[in-house]
Amino acid sequence: xQNNNFWFGKRVLITGADGxxxxxxxxxxxxxxxxxxxxxxxxxxLATLVMINDNRIDSPMPDIEQCNLxxxxxIRRLCDRHQIDTIFHxxxxxxxxxxxxxxxxxxxxxxxxxLNILETARINKIPRVLIASSxxxxxxxxxxxxxxxxxxxxxxxxxxxxxxxxKVCTDMLAQTYAFQFKLKVLITRSCNIYGxxxxxxxxxxxxxxxxxxxxxxPVINLGNENVLREYIYVDDVVNAYTFLAQNLEDYYGxxxxxxxxxxxxxxxxxxxxxxxYTEEQQKNLIQCDNIKxxxxxxxxxxxxxxxxxxxxxxxxxxxIEIPNQFLDASKIINLGFKPQINFEQGIEQSIKWYKNNxxxxxxxxxxxxxx
Numbered sequence: 001x002q003n004n005n006f007w008f009g010k011r012v013l014i015t016g017a018d019g020x021x022x023x024x025x026x027x028x029x030x031x032x033x034x035x036x037x038x039x040x041x042x043x044x045x046l047a048t049l050v051m052i053n054d055n056r057i058d059s060p061m062p063d064i065e066q067c068n069l070x071x072x073x074x075i076r077r078l079c080d081r082h083q084i085d086t087i088f089h090x091x092x093x094x095x096x097x098x099x100x101x102x103x104x105x106x107x108x109x110x111x112x113x114x115l116n117i118l119e120t121a122r123i124n125k126i127p128r129v130l131i132a133s134s135x136x137x138x139x140x141x142x143x144x145x146x147x148x149x150x151x152x153x154x155x156x157x158x159x160x161x162x163x164x165x166x167k168v169c170t171d172m173l174a175q176t177y178a179f180q181f182k183l184k185v186l187i188t189r190s191c192n193i194y195g196x197x198x199x200x201x202x203x204x205x206x207x208x209x210x211x212x213x214x215x216x217x218p219v220i221n222l223g224n225e226n227v228l229r230e231y232i233y234v235d236d237v238v239n240a241y242t243f244l245a246q247n248l249e250d251y252y253g254x255x256x257x258x259x260x261x262x263x264x265x266x267x268x269x270x271x272x273x274x275x276x277y278t279e280e281q282q283k284n285l286i287q288c289d290n291i292k293x294x295x296x297x298x299x300x301x302x303x304x305x306x307x308x309x310x311x312x313x314x315x316x317x318x319x320i321e322i323p324n325q326f327l328d329a330s331k332i333i334n335l336g337f338k339p340q341i342n343f344e345q346g347i348e349q350s351i352k353w354y355k356n357n358x359x360x361x362x363x364x365x366x367x368x369x370x371x
Contacts, residue, residue, distance in 0.1 A: 010034045012034045023052055080124070092109065092113075117129070127248075129174075150279055191290075193231075194234065205297065229291070229292065231292065
């Protein structure tokens, strides 16, 4: 009997396989019957993937390849060997504070690796490529009268810190390969992703959960108390990625006939915001549960874990904080995607996971919660 599941038997490459979102994406695609190859830079155990599978060592695992994404020949050999037909490029230097201290490494890791993935896909004629970017690419639009919040896909990309600038470069490269070389590629710009498996303890949600579980005060960067951010649960992001990849061919059309050819229209056409609301829904932000201030996020977790007052600390001198950020996700929602997890549900599931794995995570988080 023929299996009508789109992903059954697809040969999928996921870069950044040992990362937060990469681990969840691998788990989902393996469950859907895909043949998954994951790349890692360093040979180390895929702890995140095992942990989000409730530490079951008998869980399905991908084929893991140690690969230098800065070497295009490494990538080409890998894609040839596994006959890859789909790429999800998630590998990146993703910690904003580290990027500020290591600009050369960040630009190299984020930009050159993306260029090599795109060029390999062009040469090998790989029919589905998704490049994971970020809402940080948009930069500061808080007071812009012509391009007001929420961000839309065709807005100017104004990243002014190293991490954001690196993402702007990858976005522009991907758009260029789509337009000039007719490569079927999509760019995803997600809002703040959270959930089980996030080991980046510079981020607000995992740092706050671990701080409270360790009986430590949560931390707020000076001046950031009321900054608004949009949050999306990791399962919704994974579903958005697979949804877009499945619909990529129809979106582009035969011979890429749906892609605009001139003017402003091609700009942002290959990009999709990954968020939870349309612009119409955001006319009343109070009803948008996934858009929260830093204080509101911490307050929710204090109620659910332990009521410890936060402390306010100075920001590093080279740290650039973008003002309010939230996305217009009308484009992907109108295509048929619908997020499933509201913020409170996501926080409860996250807290449960960090509690269950606290003995292992405490050592990893110690540097960030013992301040």
